[in-house]
Amino acid sequence: MSSERAAIAIEGLGKRYLIPRRDGSRLRAHLKEFLPFAGRDENDYFWALRDLDLEVRPGDVLGIVGKNGSGKSTLLKILSGVTPPTAGRAVLRGKIASLLEVGTGFHPDMTGRENVFMSGALLGIGQAEIRAKFDEIVDFSGIETFIDVPVKRYSSGMYVRLAYAVASMLRSDILILDEVMAVGDVSFREKSQKNIEKLAEEGRTILYVSHNARSVASLCTSGIILDGGRCVFRGTAKDTVTAYLRRVHHYDDAPDMNAAAHDLAAAPRMTHGKHVLRRASTHAPDGTPTNRFRTGGGMLVRIAYEGATVANPYFSVLVQNEFAERVATLHSTHQGGDLRIPANGVVECRTDDLRLGEGAYRLMLDFGSYGGTRAAMVSLDCVPNAIPIRVELGEYVKGIGLDSFQGAAHRSAWRLCDKDTGAA
Amino acid sequence: MTEDRPDDGPVTVIEPSVRFGLGLAGTWRSRELLLIFSRRQISARYRQMLLGTLWAAMEPLGLLLMMTVIFGLLLKVDTEGYPYPVFAFAGMAAWLVFSRATLAVAGCLLDNMGLISKVYFPRLILPVAAVARELFDGLLMMAILLLLAFAYGYPPTPRMLALPLILAFSALLALAVGLWFAAFLVKFRDIRPILGLCLQAGMYATPIVYSASLVPDRFRPIYDLNPMLWVVEFSRWALLGKEVALSPALFLSGGVSLLLLLGGLSVFSLYERMAVDVQ
Structure with missing residues (x-):
């Protein structure tokens, strides 16, 4: 395979849903929904995604940002094969795995162990592979004690950690990830962010949907912005984040720092x-x-x-x-x-x-x-x-300083304690 | 979604175009998933039940008891000399597998919507796993049936080895029927109760609580077209040694069953991809 070939090539991809107008009677709307030839017109359709052209090179980490309802999830669903497109075509080269939710295929009555195997199988990981990595998965999730307890008795945090641990074993050429960072506590989020960074370093192609501008800026190599089902921007991850902040939060590129x-x-x-x-x-x-x-x-x-x-x-x-x-x-x-x-x-x-x-x-x-x-x-x-x-910062805190996303500035004094006054 | 594997790794082409096929190849490739999914279906049903899989036997036994009292003792239905409980249960076990599996197959897309809207796998796995679960229950019922027959003086014979095959055929028939409805049931949920009602009627159109010899001869050419009639007749043959009067209707209904299955598979593979959007 020549290295120039795109890992993902998308041409004119579109998806429309039937949403009958409620202009006439309820009955008419129902009929339109059920019968293919009951006088539907373009107004009865809603394009969730329209005319998308996109090429993703192998090893790219593409961030997909946009407001709610902009078509991000529709795009991921089409690419993972969950729903067919209405128009266009996408060619994906390599083994694909998609993670559209945390805990795919988890059954509340089943134990953690059983669910690890089930979820793994659904995500396309072979049973032999899961067996080999089982200890690693349990270790990553940090719930050794509860692995043989039905997952319905788990706290939501435990559930998410186990589910993510399975997903972190995914080693496909193309990974499709939807907002997976938005779960778990801070330390777990950092863990999963590191995992995605590792995957990116291994040269896997990743499509990553997120609302979090900072994670897109730090993880992705390039990005696109979707709005109303159309791609309205594409560029480097940094440019994409800048453009996204401008569109959604009305951030201007070069604020006038002279005007007070x-x-x-x-x-x-x-x-x-x-x-x-x-x-x-x-x-x-x-x-x-x-x-x-x-x-x-x-x-x-x-x-x-x-x-x-x-x-x-x-x-x-x-x-x-x-x-x-x-x-x-x-x-x-x-x-x-x-x-x-x-x-x-x-x-x-x-x-x-x-x-x-x-x-x-x-x-x-x-x-x-x-x-x-x-x-x-x-x-x-x-x-x-x-x-x-x-x-x-001035002189308020010294040393390595404090950036704008590291939290509030607090002065602190540090000294070496005597042995007998030290922490127990 | 189509997948082929040239030398340089898998290439997936995603297109709106509709492809005809039975969807068997993809399901075969994912047989490992099919196996684990079937296992889960079976074990999920009996979780948190003290008697567990015993219920697979208890439920039909209860039904059998009621039928024996009403049709065997009160109405004294003619069974051509065979003890009523064995006679009825031989037909009922196969029928229960068929009717439960048909409903499970028809509802498989709707019941697993949470799964199919989030992850792709060959969808045929869902109905096949549903059938596997009912087949498992059916095999347990078979075991009870053999015990019951033994108690009534029918010792094991090599004929009884045909029972699992007969059961498997009725499961396949359920797949054939259910697959026609699975995709449409997601949108038109009325199908489930209608189908349930039709299956109830079907139970009486099949010689389960009574003997086929009760049906007037002039209706037989049509009556005999029911593939489940042959399933029931052959179970009684395997269990009780009751003779089966072979007729052209057997081969006709066999042919119809095969066409039903092929049609069901192609209808399912054509329409299953729409299920997520119309739910």
Whole structure:
């Protein structure tokens, strides 16, 4: 096999589902669904995926991102053979294994041991191979004691760990993975991320669907963005993540770091209500406009608003890192008590110790009514990317530093303990 | 999804086009999965039952007891001189395998929707495993049947070796019938109760609780076309030595069964891929 041949070649792939319009009677819609020639027209169909052309070279790790309902899962289902396409063609070279859910074929009444063999067989791992790797699987899952207990008695975490341990034995040329990282606790997620990294290093072709921009950026070599069933972007993994953040979180490529004040009247919103937030600016603690701050230093955010006529109003400043992960929340209710404000005005949010690591951040501004409890909170106007800021560590923490996705900055003192005061 | 294996490894081509076939080759390649899946089907049924697989025997025995009381003792149905319980059970065991397996095959795609919407494997494994489970129950019933026959004075003979074959034929027949419905039952769930009702009627259209000699001769040419009639007749032959009057209808119904099976296999392989989308 020549090395240039694509591992996966997709041409004009499309999938449509029949969803009869409910314009006439219910009966008519039912008839349309059941009878192939009962006057269906194009409006009765919904294209979950349309005109997709794609080539994946052997060894590529392709990240597939997109909002819910953009066609990601449909694509994976077609490629794994679960559902046929309506149009187009895909050619896959090599042994394929797909992991569209964790715990494929697990039966609640069966023991962990029995399920390992069943799930393995369904994923295409031979029984001899599973027998040979059984100890490794059990070891990876870390549930030795419970391997002969029916899985319905497992905690959900144990269930997921065992299921993933089986899947981690997959050694196919092409691997199709759907959101598998989104399960288990943090240490287990790291374990499975390492496993995918290892698979990628072994030169396997991987299709990886995820909502998590950071995992796509760190695992994948290239990526595509699906929107409404069509491929709207393709490029390197880094470019794909940038483009995805721009589309979904309205992140701009090169934020204007010189402007400290931002007009929000026409900025993209996450909400569909009236635009209450009008302008916003960031300032140093003495009031000088700036968007560069220091870890452990102070920050002022001023928000000009209009028409805030709701009961129990709140404002919040939400700090997000470059991968659109929330790293800090500054909420007006945190100071206790209601915010008493006129309908139009300017509020100021002040923090004296900014606990952010080094890097670029975006401030998301939110206005709404909190109704007395967290559950009754309603967001009325939310600007996802209101102000870009930069944070420098300065002298707050030294040594190897702290990045924007490593959590809050805390000063810590380290010393060697005397033997008798040491931990038991 | 089609798969072929040239020298440089497997190549999978995914296309919308419909392919005719029986789907036997892919199932044969995945025979290991078929085996483990059948085993699971069998063991899952008797999990958390104190009596476990004994139930496979208890249930038909209970049914037999009721039938013996009503048809054997009260109505005194003519069995051509054979003891009623053995006479009836010989027919019923094969029929139970057939009717349960038919329903299981017809419902196999719907019952395993969680599985088939998440992972690809040759779908024919599902109905075959369902049949294997019913066949397992059938073999247990056979064992009871042999004990029952022995108690009524019919010692083991080489003829009885034909019993598993007869049972296997009725399981194959169930596959043939059920496969026609499996894909459509996913969308039209009415099929399941309708099929159940038809099978109930079928039980009385087959000489199980009564003897075929009760049927008037002028109806026999049509009556004899029922393949299950021959299954029942041959079980009685194997067990009791009751003679089978061979007629052209035997070969006709055998031919029909074969066509049913081939048709069922191709209908299933044509439409199973649509099942996930229409559920």
